[in-house]
Amino acid sequence: MQEEVFNELADLALKSSGQAIPKSKSYLIEARLAPIARREGFGSMADLVHCLKSRANPIFAAEIAAALVSKDTWFFRDRDCLQRIVEDVLPKRLKASNTGRLKVWCAGGSTGQEAYSLAILLADEMPPALRGAKIDILSTDICKVVTEKARIGRFGHYEVQRGLSIRRLIKHFTRLETGQWEISEDLRSRVSFRQHNLLESAGGLGKFDVILCRNVLPSMAKPARKRVVESLAEQMMPGAMLLLGSGENLIGITDKLEPARDFRGGWVAAGTANAEASAA
Amino acid sequence: MKTCLIVDDSRVVRKVAARIVRDLRFEVMEAGDGAEAMRMCRENMPDAVLLDWNMPVMNGLDFLRSLRREEGGARPLVVFCSIENDAEHINEALRCGADEFIMKPFDADILESKFAEVGLV
Ligand SMILES: C[S@@+](CC[C@H](N)C(=O)[O-])C[C@H]1O[C@@H](n2cnc3c(N)ncnc32)[C@H](O)[C@@H]1O
Numbered sequence: 001m002q003e004e005v006f007n008e009l010a011d012l013a014l015k016s017s018g019q020a021i022p023k024s025k026s027y028l029i030e031a032r033l034a035p036i037a038r039r040e041g042f043g044s045m046a047d048l049v050h051c052l053k054s055r056a057n058p059i060f061a062a063e064i065a066a067a068l069v070s071k072d073t074w075f076f077r078d079r080d081c082l083q084r085i086v087e088d089v090l091p092k093r094l095k096a097s098n099t100g101r102l103k104v105w106c107a108g109g110s111t112g113q114e115a116y117s118l119a120i121l122l123a124d125e126m127p128p129a130l131r132g133a134k135i136d137i138l139s140t141d142i143c144k145v146v147t148e149k150a151r152i153g154r155f156g157h158y159e160v161q162r163g164l165s166i167r168r169l170i171k172h173f174t175r176l177e178t179g180q181w182e183i184s185e186d187l188r189s190r191v192s193f194r195q196h197n198l199l200e201s202a203g204g205l206g207k208f209d210v211i212l213c214r215n216v217l218p219s220m221a222k223p224a225r226k227r228v229v230e231s232l233a234e235q236m237m238p239g240a241m242l243l244l245g246s247g248e249n250l251i252g253i254t255d256k257l258e259p260a261r262d263f264r265g266g267w268v269a270a271g272t273a274n275a276e277a278s279a280a
Numbered sequence: 281m282k283t284c285l286i287v288d289d290s291r292v293v294r295k296v297a298a299r300i301v302r303d304l305r306f307e308v309m310e311a312g313d314g315a316e317a318m319r320m321c322r323e324n325m326p327d328a329v330l331l332d333w334n335m336p337v338m339n340g341l342d343f344l345r346s347l348r349r350e351e352g353g354a355r356p357l358v359v360f361c362s363i364e365n366d367a368e369h370i371n372e373a374l375r376c377g378a379d380e381f382i383m384k385p386f387d388a389d390i391l392e393s394k395f396a397e398v399g400l401v
Binding site: 074157158161162163170175 | 365374381385
Protein backbone atom coordinates (compact mmCIF):
# COMPACT_ATOMS: atom_id res chain seq x y z
CA MET A 1 0.00 0.00 0.00
CA GLN A 2 1.34 3.44 -0.89
CA GLU A 3 2.55 5.54 2.00
CA GLU A 4 0.02 8.33 1.52
CA VAL A 5 -2.88 5.91 1.21
CA PHE A 6 -1.82 4.20 4.45
CA ASN A 7 -1.38 7.55 6.19
CA GLU A 8 -4.80 8.74 5.11
CA LEU A 9 -6.53 5.62 6.45
CA ALA A 10 -4.48 5.40 9.65
CA ASP A 11 -5.30 9.04 10.30
CA LEU A 12 -9.00 8.41 9.79
CA ALA A 13 -8.85 5.47 12.25
CA LEU A 14 -7.04 7.54 14.84
CA LYS A 15 -9.38 10.51 14.64
CA SER A 16 -12.62 8.60 14.47
CA SER A 17 -12.10 5.73 16.91
CA GLY A 18 -8.74 6.36 18.58
CA GLN A 19 -7.14 3.31 16.94
CA ALA A 20 -3.41 3.38 16.38
CA ILE A 21 -2.60 1.22 13.37
CA PRO A 22 1.17 0.81 12.95
CA LYS A 23 2.63 0.76 9.46
CA SER A 24 3.69 -2.85 10.01
CA LYS A 25 0.01 -3.74 10.12
CA SER A 26 -1.04 -2.12 6.86
CA TYR A 27 -2.13 -5.61 5.72
CA LEU A 28 -4.86 -5.36 8.37
CA ILE A 29 -6.22 -2.27 6.69
CA GLU A 30 -6.37 -4.07 3.34
CA ALA A 31 -8.03 -7.13 4.85
CA ARG A 32 -10.64 -5.12 6.76
CA LEU A 33 -11.51 -2.80 3.90
CA ALA A 34 -11.54 -5.45 1.16
CA PRO A 35 -15.27 -6.24 1.50
CA ILE A 36 -16.20 -2.55 1.18
CA ALA A 37 -13.80 -2.06 -1.73
CA ARG A 38 -15.35 -5.05 -3.51
CA ARG A 39 -18.88 -3.89 -2.88
CA GLU A 40 -18.15 -0.38 -4.14
CA GLY A 41 -16.12 -1.66 -7.10
CA PHE A 42 -12.82 -0.02 -6.16
CA GLY A 43 -9.82 -1.57 -7.83
CA SER A 44 -7.39 -0.47 -5.14
CA MET A 45 -7.12 1.12 -1.71
CA ALA A 46 -5.96 4.29 -3.48
CA ASP A 47 -9.32 4.46 -5.33
CA LEU A 48 -11.14 3.99 -2.06
CA VAL A 49 -9.20 6.78 -0.39
CA HIS A 50 -9.72 9.03 -3.38
CA CYS A 51 -13.46 8.48 -3.17
CA LEU A 52 -13.43 8.95 0.59
CA LYS A 53 -11.88 12.39 0.15
CA SER A 54 -13.84 13.53 -2.86
CA ARG A 55 -17.26 12.35 -1.66
CA ALA A 56 -16.76 13.80 1.82
CA ASN A 57 -19.70 11.65 2.86
CA PRO A 58 -19.72 11.29 6.66
CA ILE A 59 -21.72 8.05 6.55
CA PHE A 60 -19.23 6.44 4.19
CA ALA A 61 -16.33 7.74 6.28
CA ALA A 62 -17.92 6.32 9.44
CA GLU A 63 -18.36 2.97 7.74
CA ILE A 64 -14.70 2.91 6.69
CA ALA A 65 -13.60 3.99 10.17
CA ALA A 66 -15.66 1.27 11.84
CA ALA A 67 -14.34 -1.35 9.42
CA LEU A 68 -10.76 -0.49 10.38
CA VAL A 69 -11.22 -1.77 13.93
CA SER A 70 -10.88 -5.39 15.08
CA LYS A 71 -14.26 -6.81 16.10
CA ASP A 72 -12.95 -10.18 17.18
CA THR A 73 -14.87 -11.61 20.10
CA TRP A 74 -16.30 -14.89 21.27
CA PHE A 75 -18.67 -16.28 23.87
CA PHE A 76 -17.28 -16.64 27.39
CA ARG A 77 -14.02 -14.97 26.49
CA ASP A 78 -12.16 -15.08 29.82
CA ARG A 79 -14.83 -17.13 31.51
CA ASP A 80 -13.31 -16.81 34.99
CA CYS A 81 -13.66 -13.08 34.94
CA LEU A 82 -17.27 -13.17 33.75
CA GLN A 83 -18.07 -15.78 36.36
CA ARG A 84 -16.56 -13.69 39.14
CA ILE A 85 -18.51 -10.65 38.00
CA VAL A 86 -21.72 -12.62 38.43
CA GLU A 87 -20.76 -14.46 41.61
CA ASP A 88 -18.85 -11.79 43.40
CA VAL A 89 -18.91 -8.26 42.01
CA LEU A 90 -22.63 -7.95 41.28
CA PRO A 91 -23.82 -9.38 44.64
CA LYS A 92 -21.50 -6.97 46.49
CA ARG A 93 -22.78 -4.05 44.45
CA LEU A 94 -26.36 -5.07 45.04
CA LYS A 95 -25.80 -5.22 48.78
CA ALA A 96 -24.19 -1.79 48.76
CA SER A 97 -26.75 -0.09 46.54
CA ASN A 98 -30.11 -0.76 48.23
CA THR A 99 -32.07 -0.09 45.05
CA GLY A 100 -32.52 -3.72 43.96
CA ARG A 101 -31.22 -2.70 40.60
CA LEU A 102 -27.89 -3.14 38.86
CA LYS A 103 -26.57 -1.65 35.66
CA VAL A 104 -23.82 -3.25 33.62
CA TRP A 105 -22.18 -1.75 30.54
CA CYS A 106 -20.12 -3.65 27.99
CA ALA A 107 -18.23 -0.80 26.33
CA GLY A 108 -16.92 -1.92 22.94
CA GLY A 109 -19.08 -5.02 23.02
CA SER A 110 -18.81 -5.87 19.32
CA THR A 111 -21.40 -8.44 18.15
CA GLY A 112 -22.75 -9.01 21.64
CA GLN A 113 -21.07 -12.24 22.75
CA GLU A 114 -19.72 -10.60 25.91
CA ALA A 115 -23.09 -9.21 27.01
CA TYR A 116 -24.95 -12.38 26.05
CA SER A 117 -22.43 -14.50 27.97
CA LEU A 118 -23.24 -12.50 31.09
CA ALA A 119 -26.95 -12.89 30.39
CA ILE A 120 -26.47 -16.67 29.99
CA LEU A 121 -24.61 -16.88 33.30
CA LEU A 122 -27.36 -14.90 34.99
CA ALA A 123 -29.97 -17.21 33.51
CA ASP A 124 -28.15 -20.49 34.25
CA GLU A 125 -26.17 -19.80 37.39
CA MET A 126 -27.86 -16.93 39.16
CA PRO A 127 -26.33 -16.70 42.64
CA PRO A 128 -28.97 -16.62 45.40
CA ALA A 129 -27.80 -13.16 46.46
CA LEU A 130 -28.93 -11.74 43.10
CA ARG A 131 -32.43 -13.24 43.07
CA GLY A 132 -35.08 -10.66 42.51
CA ALA A 133 -32.59 -8.02 41.42
CA LYS A 134 -33.27 -6.13 38.22
CA ILE A 135 -30.10 -6.33 36.16
CA ASP A 136 -29.81 -4.23 33.02
CA ILE A 137 -27.02 -5.03 30.59
CA LEU A 138 -26.12 -2.49 27.93
CA SER A 139 -23.64 -3.24 25.17
CA THR A 140 -22.36 -0.46 22.93
CA ASP A 141 -20.03 -0.31 19.98
CA ILE A 142 -18.82 2.30 17.52
CA CYS A 143 -19.79 0.10 14.61
CA LYS A 144 -23.38 0.20 13.44
CA VAL A 145 -23.18 -3.15 11.65
CA VAL A 146 -22.01 -5.14 14.69
CA THR A 147 -24.48 -3.35 16.95
CA GLU A 148 -27.34 -4.30 14.67
CA LYS A 149 -26.11 -7.88 14.43
CA ALA A 150 -25.85 -8.08 18.21
CA ARG A 151 -29.38 -6.77 18.62
CA ILE A 152 -30.80 -9.33 16.20
CA GLY A 153 -28.93 -12.03 18.09
CA ARG A 154 -28.20 -14.35 15.18
CA PHE A 155 -24.84 -16.07 15.04
CA GLY A 156 -23.11 -18.26 12.49
CA HIS A 157 -21.73 -21.77 12.61
CA TYR A 158 -18.26 -20.65 13.74
CA GLU A 159 -19.43 -18.02 16.20
CA VAL A 160 -21.63 -20.41 18.18
CA GLN A 161 -18.83 -22.94 18.44
CA ARG A 162 -16.29 -20.57 19.93
CA GLY A 163 -16.61 -20.53 23.70
CA LEU A 164 -20.13 -21.89 23.90
CA SER A 165 -20.77 -25.42 25.14
CA ILE A 166 -23.12 -27.55 23.09
CA ARG A 167 -25.54 -27.80 26.02
CA ARG A 168 -25.77 -24.04 26.27
CA LEU A 169 -26.16 -23.76 22.53
CA ILE A 170 -29.17 -26.03 22.38
CA LYS A 171 -30.63 -24.60 25.55
CA HIS A 172 -30.50 -20.96 24.55
CA PHE A 173 -30.45 -20.89 20.75
CA THR A 174 -32.68 -22.06 17.93
CA ARG A 175 -31.33 -23.14 14.59
CA LEU A 176 -32.85 -21.22 11.70
CA GLU A 177 -33.48 -22.45 8.15
CA THR A 178 -30.55 -20.31 7.05
CA GLY A 179 -28.19 -22.36 9.23
CA GLN A 180 -27.74 -19.46 11.65
CA TRP A 181 -28.51 -19.79 15.35
CA GLU A 182 -30.82 -17.30 17.04
CA ILE A 183 -30.46 -16.53 20.72
CA SER A 184 -33.63 -16.86 22.79
CA GLU A 185 -36.09 -14.04 23.22
CA ASP A 186 -35.55 -14.27 27.00
CA LEU A 187 -31.83 -13.56 26.69
CA ARG A 188 -32.37 -10.86 24.10
CA SER A 189 -34.73 -9.11 26.47
CA ARG A 190 -32.01 -8.98 29.14
CA VAL A 191 -29.57 -7.01 26.99
CA SER A 192 -29.88 -3.77 25.06
CA PHE A 193 -27.59 -2.49 22.36
CA ARG A 194 -26.63 0.99 21.23
CA GLN A 195 -24.17 2.48 18.84
CA HIS A 196 -21.77 4.70 20.73
CA ASN A 197 -18.27 6.06 20.15
CA LEU A 198 -16.22 5.83 23.32
CA LEU A 199 -14.35 8.99 22.37
CA GLU A 200 -17.58 10.91 22.80
CA SER A 201 -19.35 11.78 26.03
CA ALA A 202 -21.25 8.87 27.51
CA GLY A 203 -23.36 11.11 29.73
CA GLY A 204 -26.54 10.07 27.93
CA LEU A 205 -26.05 6.43 28.87
CA GLY A 206 -26.36 7.02 32.62
CA LYS A 207 -24.27 5.60 35.44
CA PHE A 208 -23.26 2.00 35.95
CA ASP A 209 -22.36 -0.45 38.72
CA VAL A 210 -20.00 -2.44 36.54
CA ILE A 211 -18.35 -1.43 33.28
CA LEU A 212 -16.53 -3.93 31.10
CA CYS A 213 -14.13 -2.48 28.56
CA ARG A 214 -12.27 -5.54 27.48
CA ASN A 215 -9.90 -5.90 24.56
CA VAL A 216 -10.80 -2.43 23.31
CA LEU A 217 -8.07 -0.17 24.73
CA PRO A 218 -4.87 -1.99 23.70
CA SER A 219 -5.25 -1.08 20.04
CA MET A 220 -5.84 2.59 20.85
CA ALA A 221 -3.30 5.40 20.89
CA LYS A 222 -2.36 6.52 24.41
CA PRO A 223 -4.23 9.86 24.39
CA ALA A 224 -7.37 8.08 23.13
CA ARG A 225 -7.05 5.48 25.89
CA LYS A 226 -6.86 8.22 28.47
CA ARG A 227 -9.87 9.98 27.03
CA VAL A 228 -11.94 6.78 26.89
CA VAL A 229 -11.01 5.63 30.38
CA GLU A 230 -11.72 9.01 31.94
CA SER A 231 -15.05 9.15 30.20
CA LEU A 232 -15.86 5.65 31.50
CA ALA A 233 -14.82 6.76 34.99
CA GLU A 234 -17.42 9.54 34.74
CA GLN A 235 -20.13 6.94 34.23
CA MET A 236 -19.21 4.88 37.30
CA MET A 237 -21.53 5.11 40.26
CA PRO A 238 -19.77 5.52 43.60
CA GLY A 239 -18.25 2.13 44.45
CA ALA A 240 -18.54 0.87 40.86
CA MET A 241 -15.89 -1.21 39.13
CA LEU A 242 -14.31 -1.07 35.68
CA LEU A 243 -13.07 -4.37 34.27
CA LEU A 244 -10.40 -4.50 31.61
CA GLY A 245 -9.29 -7.48 29.55
CA SER A 246 -6.68 -9.85 30.89
CA GLY A 247 -3.24 -8.33 30.84
CA GLU A 248 -4.55 -4.78 30.34
CA ASN A 249 -3.85 -2.03 32.85
CA LEU A 250 -4.13 1.71 33.31
CA ILE A 251 -0.73 2.48 34.73
CA GLY A 252 0.50 5.71 33.18
CA ILE A 253 -2.89 6.32 31.56
CA THR A 254 -4.99 7.89 34.30
CA ASP A 255 -4.82 8.67 37.98
CA LYS A 256 -8.59 8.79 38.34
CA LEU A 257 -8.77 5.01 38.86
CA GLU A 258 -6.75 2.51 40.87
CA PRO A 259 -6.59 -1.30 40.94
CA ALA A 260 -9.32 -2.93 43.00
CA ARG A 261 -7.85 -4.74 45.99
CA ASP A 262 -9.81 -7.94 45.70
CA PHE A 263 -10.35 -8.30 41.96
CA ARG A 264 -7.53 -8.66 39.47
CA GLY A 265 -8.25 -6.64 36.35
CA GLY A 266 -10.78 -4.52 38.25
CA TRP A 267 -10.37 -0.75 38.66
CA VAL A 268 -12.16 1.54 41.09
CA ALA A 269 -12.20 5.29 41.75
CA ALA A 270 -8.83 6.50 43.02
CA GLY A 271 -8.61 6.56 46.81
CA THR A 272 -11.40 4.01 47.35
CA ALA A 273 -9.70 0.61 46.87
CA ASN A 274 -8.70 0.30 50.53
CA ALA A 275 -12.07 1.45 51.80
CA GLU A 276 -13.72 -1.12 49.53
CA ALA A 277 -11.55 -3.96 50.80
CA SER A 278 -12.22 -3.14 54.45
CA ALA A 279 -15.97 -2.81 53.88
CA ALA A 280 -16.12 -6.23 52.19
CA MET B 281 1.23 -36.86 27.07
CA LYS B 282 -2.53 -37.30 26.71
CA THR B 283 -3.84 -39.50 23.92
CA CYS B 284 -6.62 -38.74 21.46
CA LEU B 285 -8.27 -41.24 19.16
CA ILE B 286 -9.63 -39.71 15.97
CA VAL B 287 -12.39 -41.77 14.42
CA ASP B 288 -13.53 -40.75 10.94
CA ASP B 289 -13.92 -42.61 7.67
CA SER B 290 -12.46 -39.68 5.74
CA ARG B 291 -8.69 -39.70 5.62
CA VAL B 292 -8.63 -36.02 4.82
CA VAL B 293 -10.70 -35.14 7.90
CA ARG B 294 -8.49 -37.38 10.05
CA LYS B 295 -5.38 -35.73 8.71
CA VAL B 296 -6.64 -32.20 9.33
CA ALA B 297 -7.96 -33.08 12.79
CA ALA B 298 -4.75 -34.93 13.70
CA ARG B 299 -2.67 -31.89 12.93
CA ILE B 300 -4.81 -29.65 15.12
CA VAL B 301 -4.96 -32.16 17.96
CA ARG B 302 -1.17 -32.68 17.86
CA ASP B 303 -0.75 -28.93 18.15
CA LEU B 304 -2.80 -29.18 21.34
CA ARG B 305 -0.11 -31.61 22.58
CA PHE B 306 -1.90 -34.92 22.25
CA GLU B 307 -0.53 -38.17 21.01
CA VAL B 308 -2.84 -39.09 18.15
CA MET B 309 -4.27 -42.47 17.11
CA GLU B 310 -6.55 -42.90 14.11
CA ALA B 311 -9.34 -45.27 13.20
CA GLY B 312 -11.44 -45.37 10.01
CA ASP B 313 -14.63 -46.74 11.58
CA GLY B 314 -16.25 -47.60 14.91
CA ALA B 315 -15.23 -51.25 14.92
CA GLU B 316 -11.56 -50.46 14.42
CA ALA B 317 -11.83 -47.71 17.07
CA MET B 318 -13.37 -50.22 19.50
CA ARG B 319 -10.45 -52.62 19.03
CA MET B 320 -7.99 -49.83 19.64
CA CYS B 321 -9.79 -48.69 22.79
CA ARG B 322 -9.74 -52.22 24.23
CA GLU B 323 -6.01 -52.28 23.76
CA ASN B 324 -5.29 -48.81 24.93
CA MET B 325 -8.05 -46.59 26.33
CA PRO B 326 -7.43 -43.00 25.10
CA ASP B 327 -8.01 -39.82 27.13
CA ALA B 328 -10.09 -38.26 24.37
CA VAL B 329 -12.06 -39.42 21.35
CA LEU B 330 -12.97 -37.20 18.43
CA LEU B 331 -15.81 -39.11 16.87
CA ASP B 332 -17.52 -38.86 13.49
CA TRP B 333 -21.21 -39.77 13.19
CA ASN B 334 -21.63 -41.41 9.80
CA MET B 335 -19.21 -44.24 9.18
CA PRO B 336 -19.46 -47.66 7.57
CA VAL B 337 -19.13 -50.87 9.63
CA MET B 338 -19.96 -49.22 12.97
CA ASN B 339 -21.23 -45.67 13.16
CA GLY B 340 -20.34 -43.12 15.81
CA LEU B 341 -23.43 -43.63 17.96
CA ASP B 342 -23.06 -47.41 18.08
CA PHE B 343 -19.39 -47.04 18.89
CA LEU B 344 -20.15 -44.60 21.68
CA ARG B 345 -22.81 -46.84 23.23
CA SER B 346 -20.46 -49.80 23.30
CA LEU B 347 -17.51 -47.73 24.48
CA ARG B 348 -19.47 -46.55 27.49
CA ARG B 349 -20.25 -50.17 28.40
CA GLU B 350 -16.61 -51.27 28.17
CA GLU B 351 -14.44 -51.50 31.24
CA GLY B 352 -12.73 -48.11 31.60
CA GLY B 353 -14.92 -46.81 28.76
CA ALA B 354 -16.59 -44.16 30.90
CA ARG B 355 -13.32 -42.30 31.26
CA PRO B 356 -12.46 -40.95 27.78
CA LEU B 357 -13.92 -37.56 27.00
CA VAL B 358 -15.81 -37.92 23.76
CA VAL B 359 -16.31 -35.03 21.38
CA PHE B 360 -18.82 -35.92 18.70
CA CYS B 361 -18.30 -34.42 15.33
CA SER B 362 -21.03 -34.32 12.72
CA ILE B 363 -22.66 -32.53 9.83
CA GLU B 364 -26.02 -33.41 11.41
CA ASN B 365 -26.52 -30.35 13.55
CA ASP B 366 -30.16 -30.10 14.54
CA ALA B 367 -31.07 -30.21 18.22
CA GLU B 368 -32.48 -33.73 17.93
CA HIS B 369 -29.23 -35.25 16.69
CA ILE B 370 -27.22 -33.30 19.21
CA ASN B 371 -29.42 -34.47 22.08
CA GLU B 372 -29.15 -38.04 20.94
CA ALA B 373 -25.36 -37.86 20.96
CA LEU B 374 -25.41 -36.37 24.47
CA ARG B 375 -27.81 -39.05 25.69
CA CYS B 376 -25.48 -41.75 24.36
CA GLY B 377 -22.64 -40.33 26.42
CA ALA B 378 -20.93 -37.66 24.32
CA ASP B 379 -19.32 -34.88 26.37
CA GLU B 380 -19.25 -32.26 23.63
CA PHE B 381 -20.39 -31.85 20.06
CA ILE B 382 -18.74 -30.16 17.11
CA MET B 383 -20.79 -29.24 14.07
CA LYS B 384 -18.76 -29.84 10.93
CA PRO B 385 -16.95 -28.16 9.31
CA PHE B 386 -14.61 -27.08 12.07
CA ASP B 387 -11.28 -25.31 12.41
CA ALA B 388 -8.52 -25.18 15.01
CA ASP B 389 -10.28 -22.49 17.08
CA ILE B 390 -13.45 -24.55 17.37
CA LEU B 391 -11.63 -27.74 18.22
CA GLU B 392 -9.56 -26.03 20.85
CA SER B 393 -12.63 -24.31 22.28
CA LYS B 394 -14.51 -27.61 22.54
CA PHE B 395 -11.55 -29.41 24.10
CA ALA B 396 -11.31 -26.56 26.61
CA GLU B 397 -15.03 -26.89 27.31
CA VAL B 398 -14.54 -30.45 28.62
CA GLY B 399 -11.27 -29.68 30.38
CA LEU B 400 -8.94 -31.43 27.94
CA VAL B 401 -6.78 -28.35 27.40
C1 LIG C 1 -11.70 -6.71 19.84
S1 LIG C 1 -13.37 -6.23 20.08
C2 LIG C 1 -13.64 -6.76 21.75
C3 LIG C 1 -15.06 -7.13 22.02
C4 LIG C 1 -15.35 -7.60 23.44
N1 LIG C 1 -15.25 -6.52 24.38
C5 LIG C 1 -14.46 -8.75 23.85
O1 LIG C 1 -13.65 -8.57 24.74
O2 LIG C 1 -14.57 -9.82 23.27
C6 LIG C 1 -13.22 -4.46 20.22
C7 LIG C 1 -14.50 -3.72 19.92
O3 LIG C 1 -14.32 -2.35 20.33
C8 LIG C 1 -14.95 -1.52 19.38
N2 LIG C 1 -14.35 -0.18 19.41
C9 LIG C 1 -13.11 0.18 19.03
N3 LIG C 1 -12.94 1.51 19.16
C10 LIG C 1 -14.11 2.00 19.64
C11 LIG C 1 -14.57 3.30 19.99
N4 LIG C 1 -13.80 4.37 19.83
N5 LIG C 1 -15.82 3.41 20.45
C12 LIG C 1 -16.61 2.32 20.61
N6 LIG C 1 -16.24 1.07 20.29
C13 LIG C 1 -15.00 0.92 19.80
C14 LIG C 1 -14.73 -2.24 18.07
O4 LIG C 1 -15.67 -1.83 17.09
C15 LIG C 1 -14.84 -3.70 18.46
O5 LIG C 1 -16.12 -4.19 18.25
